Amino acid sequence: MANESVATKTYFWYEFRKKLSAFAKKIKFDQWKGWIYLSPAIVLILIFTVWPIFNTVRMSLLEGYTTMKEVNGAVFNFGIGNFKRVIDYPGFLTCLKNTVLLTVLTVPISTFLALLIAVCLNSIKLFSRALQTIFFLPYVTNSIAIGMVFAAMFKMIIGGQARPDSVGIVNNVLEALGFDYINWMNAGSEYWANIVVMTVYIVWNALPFKILILLGGLQSVNKQYYDAAKVDGTSRARVFGRITVPLLSPMIAYVVITGFIGGFKEYSSIVGVFGEGMGPVGNAYSLDTMVGFIYRAIGKQEGTASAAALILFAIIFVVTMINLYVSNKKTHY
Amino acid sequence: MKVELQNLTKIFPSRNKKSGEEVIAVNNFTFTIPDGQLVGLLGPSGCGKSTTLYMISGLQQPSGGKIFFGEDDVTDLPAESRGVGLVFQNYALYPHMTVKQNILFPLQNLKGPDKMTKEAMLERAYEAAKLVQIDELMDRKPSELSGGQQQRVAIARALVKMPRVLLLDEPLSNLDARLRLQTREEIRRIQRGTKITTVFVTHDQEEAMSISDMIVVMKLGVVQQVGKPQEVYDNPVNLFVAKFLGTPPINVFEGEVKGGKLYIGQSAVLDTPGVDDRAVTVGIRPEGFILDENGPLTCNISGIEVMGRDVSIVSTNEHSLNPVIRSIINSDANINAAATEVSYSLKPHKVFIFDKETEERLYFEV
Ligand SMILES: Nc1ncnc2c1ncn2[C@@H]1O[C@H](COP(=O)(O)OP(=O)(O)OP(=O)(O)O)[C@@H](O)[C@H]1O
Numbered sequence: 243m244a245n246e247s248v249a250t251k252t253y254f255w256y257e258f259r260k261k262l263s264a265f266a267k268k269i270k271f272d273q274w275k276g277w278i279y280l281s282p283a284i285v286l287i288l289i290f291t292v293w294p295i296f297n298t299v300r301m302s303l304l305e306g307y308t309t310m311k312e313v314n315g316a317v318f319n320f321g322i323g324n325f326k327r328v329i330d331y332p333g334f335l336t337c338l339k340n341t342v343l344l345t346v347l348t349v350p351i352s353t354f355l356a357l358l359i360a361v362c363l364n365s366i367k368l369f370s371r372a373l374q375t376i377f378f379l380p381y382v383t384n385s386i387a388i389g390m391v392f393a394a395m396f397k398m399i400i401g402g403q404a405r406p407d408s409v410g411i412v413n414n415v416l417e418a419l420g421f422d423y424i425n426w427m428n429a430g431s432e433y434w435a436n437i438v439v440m441t442v443y444i445v446w447n448a449l450p451f452k453i454l455i456l457l458g459g460l461q462s463v464n465k466q467y468y469d470a471a472k473v474d475g476t477s478r479a480r481v482f483g484r485i486t487v488p489l490l491s492p493m494i495a496y497v498v499i500t501g502f503i504g505g506f507k508e509y510s511s512i513v514g515v516f517g518e519g520m521g522p523v524g525n526a527y528s529l530d531t532m533v534g535f536i537y538r539a540i541g542k543q544e545g546t547a548s549a550a551a552l553i554l555f556a557i558i559f560v561v562t563m564i565n566l567y568v569s570n571k572k573t574h575y
Numbered sequence: 576m577k578v579e580l581q582n583l584t585k586i587f588p589s590r591n592k593k594s595g596e597e598v599i600a601v602n603n604f605t606f607t608i609p610d611g612q613l614v615g616l617l618g619p620s621g622c623g624k625s626t627t628l629y630m631i632s633g634l635q636q637p638s639g640g641k642i643f644f645g646e647d648d649v650t651d652l653p654a655e656s657r658g659v660g661l662v663f664q665n666y667a668l669y670p671h672m673t674v675k676q677n678i679l680f681p682l683q684n685l686k687g688p689d690k691m692t693k694e695a696m697l698e699r700a701y702e703a704a705k706l707v708q709i710d711e712l713m714d715r716k717p718s719e720l721s722g723g724q725q726q727r728v729a730i731a732r733a734l735v736k737m738p739r740v741l742l743l744d745e746p747l748s749n750l751d752a753r754l755r756l757q758t759r760e761e762i763r764r765i766q767r768g769t770k771i772t773t774v775f776v777t778h779d780q781e782e783a784m785s786i787s788d789m790i791v792v793m794k795l796g797v798v799q800q801v802g803k804p805q806e807v808y809d810n811p812v813n814l815f816v817a818k819f820l821g822t823p824p825i826n827v828f829e830g831e832v833k834g835g836k837l838y839i840g841q842s843a844v845l846d847t848p849g850v851d852d853r854a855v856t857v858g859i860r861p862e863g864f865i866l867d868e869n870g871p872l873t874c875n876i877s878g879i880e881v882m883g884r885d886v887s888i889v890s891t892n893e894h895s896l897n898p899v900i901r902s903i904i905n906s907d908a909n910i911n912a913a914a915t916e917v918s919y920s921l922k923p924h925k926v927f928i929f930d931k932e933t934e935e936r937l938y939f940e941v
């Protein structure tokens with residue numbers, strides 16, 4: 243009996259070694275070297291990316307999970323109750339609506355504006371360096387700080403006091419043009435006005451990165467295509483539509499796809515402009531977003547937060563797939 | 576329609592302000608391209624051929640001088656309105672469009688009274704495609720074509736709007752030798768068929784000689800000589816032109832004119848009445864040598880190459896400015912293969928003498 247067991251064990255080790263050396267042969271030594279060089283990065287990714295993702299899935303599938311209770315030894319049932327809770331929560335639909343609305347509004351506008359600005363920047367010779375720097379500044383500025391500046395431009399408040407005689411620079415411009423003041427973001431302001439403020443802010447904040455990418459694309463387009471188009475007697479509008487845009491399409495696709503992903507993760511911009519209340523005074527959370535929802539659930543309802551994060555992930559995944567599908571059909575590489 | 580260039584000049588300012596060296600790419604170019612002819616613009620790299628072409632097309636603004644299409648002064652007309660067809664050195668086909676869309680593109684740009692219906696445009700596009708034999712490839716993208724096919728698409732795109740002038744910038748430079756020969760014949764055929772005034776840029780003298788009605792030889796932005804290919808070959812005005820034209824190239828010697836006779840070394844090789852005594856550079860075309868036992872010019876044979884109809888004798892001479900002398904002799908001639916020396920007499924109209932300093936041609940009576 244004991245003999246047999248030793249025999250099986252030896253056999254097992256023999257098999258194992260054979261398999262190991264076959265494996266080592268399959269992955270050549272060069273590749274082992276590669277793995278060794280990569281290992282620090284892989285370890286970090288495992289700890290900070292793979293494990294959190296795995297943990298999110300785990301938490302989302304444990305009914306009513308909170309870290310606090312788990313530490314105290316509570317046991318949770320397996321189930322999809324967290325997802326149900328997210329969807330049934332009345333604020334969730336507001337979050338979804340705000341997120342989608344802001345994304346759908348800002349991505350096309352900012353992409354189009356960035357394209358226009360990039361083309362203009364590319365065509366001027368004088369000061370082009372200086373202008374490129376200026377257009378890139380928002381990218382390196384803190385979005386909360388910019389948000390406060392934007393708030394000051396739209397708000398009828400100075401020094402913490404609402405003052406009817408100080409109406410914000412935007413309303414000053416409106417007045418100069420002969421329009422009435424609009425309550426952009428103070429107490430009692432309307433939803434559409436809040437959305438306009440956020441759209442302007444997000445578009446402005448999104449421009450630099452897009453301009454940078456598109457400008458890089460433009461500068462790598464062979465000048466000879468433009469010469470050929472000139473000789474062919476092409477109008478400027480047609481050059482833009484039939485040559486510039488198609489040749490830039492890979493960059494445009496990239497900018498749109500990352501724009502959608504960023505849009506669905508909108509959060510800090512709203513906090514920057516409206517504060518933690520995520521809405522005008524007296525109407526808190528009217529501008530809440532998916533990520534806002536998730537943040538607020540952390541620390542109280544991790545199970546719900548995880549479920550919401552996975553729902554957001556699913557939405558982004560589907561939208562990106564659609565984006566890729568469309569761009570593969572329309573893009574020239 | 577004729578194309579007239581008057582004192583055309585292009586100066587590129589220097590990038591480096593300190594050195595202040597500006598580049599005169601084209602210097603005082605005056606020439607009239609006759610209506611319906613194919614002119615070959617010929618010269619070494621960097622001599623201003625492309626620049627001349629770009630000025631005719633309107634892509635570059637001349638620094639001085641004027642350009643006329645027929646009787647119209649087009650010097651200040653933008654490229655969009657000149658109605659020229661240009662084939663770029665590397666074709667510049669729009670990579671995201673099919674062959675058909677590429678060829679249709681110039682037609683779709685037409686505005687006002689020239690505007691065409693969809694059917695008419697398609698018909699024209701197919702006509703142009705047939706002319707260069709690419710009508711089978713209309714739905715391909717440029718990246719799916721061979722170099723020669725791309726080149727023909729570029730020609731079709733330039734031809735489709737029936738340009739007033741067709742400009743070709745080294746269109747054959749990317750092709751292999753066989754395809755080169757074939758496409759240059761094609762270009763010639765198309766040009767003869769359409770009778771569009773054409774300028775063809777190349778640095779390959781053989782190419783220019785074989786298809787052009789006229790050639791213009793340039794050097795460092797300055798026109799050296801203009802004329803029918805054979806005329807320029809037979810009658811170069813200076814050493815540069817003589818050296819630039821002809822394969823195998825002309826043989827160059829140092830020599831001297833004394834008392835109406837041309838000396839290479841100690842032997843008087845030719846009578847050159849009408850040239851004053853001076854040091855000269857002598858150019859002798861390979862076909863200018865006659866085998867002659869008593870000939871005045873004696874060289875050491877270093878090899879004999881039989882090329883079918885002709886025989887090429889490779890030899891050396893201490894007064895030759897080239898490492899070897901190449902002479903082309905009819906293969907009927909009796910050549911002693913074992914000989915180490917060969918003597919030639921010369922055909923006077925194949926011998927050109929040039930001033931040693933200025934390198935300008937010195938004419939003598941034949
Ligand atoms: N944009 C420019 N700025 C400064 N110098 C230029 C510019 N374009 C051309 N040159 C100079 O002008 C001269 C003529 O150039 P061009 O392109 O006309 O030569 P080319 O005869 O076409 O030569 P190749 O056979 O090599 O194409 C060259 O010395 C070149 O360096």
Ligand SMILES: [Mg+2]
Binds near residue numbers: 624626664745
């Ligand atoms: Mg050139």
